[in-house]
Amino acid sequence: MRINKILNINSIVIKEDGVEKIVMGSGIAFQKSKNDLVDQSKIEKIFILKEENKKFQELLQSVPESHITLAEDIISYAEEKLEIKLNDHIHIALTDHLSFALEREKKGIPIRNRLVNEIKNLYHQEYEIAIWGIEHVKNELGISLPIDEAAFIALHIHTAKMNLTNIGSSIKKTMIIQDMIDIISSHLSIDIDRESMDYQRLLTHLHFALARLEDNKPFHDMDKDMLDVIKTKYSESFECALSVESFLNAEHSMSFPESEIGYITLHLQRIYDKNYQH
Structure with a gap:
């Protein structure tokens, strides 16, 4: 195995x-030149990015090495904690994002x-890894x-965990869920406790419903008699669930079946009851 190019x-x-x-590894190119043998004891990662290979090569040559190292540390930590191999595209996406974020922070331009709140609750494990990541950045760079x-x-x-390459799909789904939550809060005239277990259950339910x-x-069926009881007994929450479904249909051309609206109603009623108990 010989070096073809040093990045x-x-x-x-x-x-x-x-x-x-x-091929990545600490000091793998130290005092090396093209065509030199690779010190295989220094190899930490080998991957192919196919058509994006050139883009990643350019990235490795244009951003500070400390940023690259930190991104790779976070990726390695994530793979260890999640016990999976993430989609290789994360080496481009996270390195690029992290470097840009660090440059913005140094210039005092926060985004x-x-x-x-939605990301924290929907992707809890990924969020905890990310918290470790920003602490790691603070320890290494101050x-x-x-x-x-x-x-x-x-x-x-999360995007790489799902073996996707476009973070846009994850953002879109999360934004749809947030819009649904805003509709619920407005329709029921309640301030939802975003740290509560009931809220987390609702988020998870909506997330999996969208995925379906x-x-x-x-979707899971609901007994018709049970659905009729829900419509009557929890009419306000059912109307709210219908509003959520109408939004979904109008803005994103997606529709929940009536049984799913019934299940969403049960989640909403639990939150509604808790809110008015105080």
Whole structure:
């Protein structure tokens, strides 16, 4: 295995069977030149990014090595905690995002993330990993990134965990859920406790309901008599659930079956009851 190209002191490109691969490891290119043998004891990661290989090579040559190292530390920590291999695209997406975030923070240009609560509750494990990540950044560089950044990092990790490459799909789903929550809060005239277990259960339910729609999976049926009781006994919450479904249909061309509206009603009623007990 020989070096085909040096990207930085910790990253090189090799070519095997005509395929370019990026090899990473601490000091792997130290005092090395093109065509030198690779010290295999220093190899930590090898991956192929196919058509995005060139983009990642450019990224490795253009951002500070400390930013690259920190992104890779977070990726490795995430893979260890989640016990899976993340989609290789995260090496581009997270490195690029983290470097940009660090540069913004140094210039005093924060970016707010209005989805923090939803991301924290929907992707709890990824969020905890991201919290470790921003603490790691602080320990290594002395730069304190805001909680908003932990939420962004968590989305990148979740996207790669789902073996996707576009963070946009994760953001879109989370934004739809937040819009649904806003409709619920407004319709029922309640201030939802976003730290409560009932809220977390509602978020999780809505998340999986949207996933069922996206994957064209069937919903659980509800006994018709039970549904009739819910409509009558919890009429306000049922009307609220219908409003949520109407929004979903009008804005995103998706529809919940009536049985699913019934299940959502039960979640809403629990929150409604808790709110008016105080």
